[in-house]
Amino acid sequence: MRTLQVDLGERSYPIYIGGGLLSEAGEYFERHQLAKKSPVLIVTDDNVGPLYLSKVETSLQDAGYHTVSKVVKAGEKSKSLEVFEEIMTVAIQSGLDRHSVVVALGGGVVGDLAGFVAASYMRGVKFVQMPTTILAHDSSVGGKVAVNHRLAKNMIGAFHQPEMVLYDVDSLQTLPIRDVRSGLSEMIKHGLIWDKEFTDWCREHTEKLLALDPETLGYGLTQGCRVKAQVVSTDELEHGLRAILNLGHTIGHALEATGGYGQFLHGEAISIGMAAAARIAVNRGRDRSLYSDTKELLEGFGLPTTLPVEMNEDDIIAAMMHDKKFKENQIIFVLPVVIGEVEIVSDVTLTDVRRVIRELKEEGQHV
Ligand SMILES: NC(=O)c1ccc[n+]([C@@H]2O[C@H](COP(=O)([O-])OP(=O)(O)OC[C@H]3O[C@@H](n4cnc5c(N)ncnc54)[C@H](O)[C@@H]3O)[C@@H](O)[C@H]2O)c1
Ligand SMILES: O=C(O)C(=O)C[C@@H](O)[C@H](O)[C@H](O)COP(=O)(O)O
């Protein structure tokens, strides 16, 4: 078992990473002195629920906790105000009080959704993250919680840090391969923004990571969480440095919204966005290898790096202009400088973006 710490003064919390942790949920709740008299609400989805909900319920109940659960439909479309309201209804009807804990058992969708419930219910109750996807090594750390609006991703949300992250890596063995690849996209991002050595390690361990080799995966997730924890501990509310975690997200989020939150998985959209960012950097004068190396790395993991030709350029631009990263008529972009280092710029023009959209569509036709 590995433990990392997110250092945020009185809001600091540990990330526990290891096997079998879901069955020990009750002990971890006791260790963190979470209240026993108030109901615990476990939010999960209809893929994760049948696999892992009873494990968590049994462990918490054995430790003397009273649990209620809400199972939402799996997928990004559940990150909506409608589903948020449904969970609120369960919380109120089940008598959750100010000492209650909301548990997110699942991937980033459940984490962001349940986290936003925890941030808002009675103006904020305690929250525990139990991530079950590779991608959630990113989403479960850092306290960004949100639901989507039809027009833009993560538009309605808050910063609400969990009490702890209980990451049972055994649960990852049941992930579908498309979600494995999607999650590894954010792991690669953590290398690309912060650590060339880790990026090289990811490239060298491509096969083992895709095969979910427990040792390799455990190390990769720990390194990814370490980068995330360091960045968040330096800049919790994204006044500066934290924006580097948005590499690939300026275009990526626009692709998710344009695709109706169903065409691309988050990690797939971010993969295309990271390839686009590298291409823009090269178009602005950086070494050509920055783009070719990034593209090769992502494609090695079976991730997309080109755009479907039928995607409408104007729709992508319109979605980008609704994003949080568009302000005062400027688009905020995270661009690579070299592998392992990025810069935050605000002088990428719409012409630059239109050019890269056309280039990535063109590349797609050559595959
Ligand atoms: N808050 C943040 O800092 C942050 C960071 C990155 C991503 N995100 C958000 O995370 C979301 C994507 O997260 P995700 O990729 O985990 O998506 P997800 O939660 O939809 O999970 C992916 C799929 O895997 C299934 N699943 C989950 N765990 C499983 C398991 N152990 N076995 C079998 N199936 C399992 C789910 O039911 C779902 O179908 C996006 O909404 C994104 O915006 C948030
Ligand atoms: O934690 C962060 O900060 C991130 O940017 C991590 C991203 O991977 C994640 O997708 C996040 O939800 C994006 O946040 P947003 O503020 O751009 O919506």
Ligand SMILES: [Zn+2]
């Ligand atoms: Zn992301």
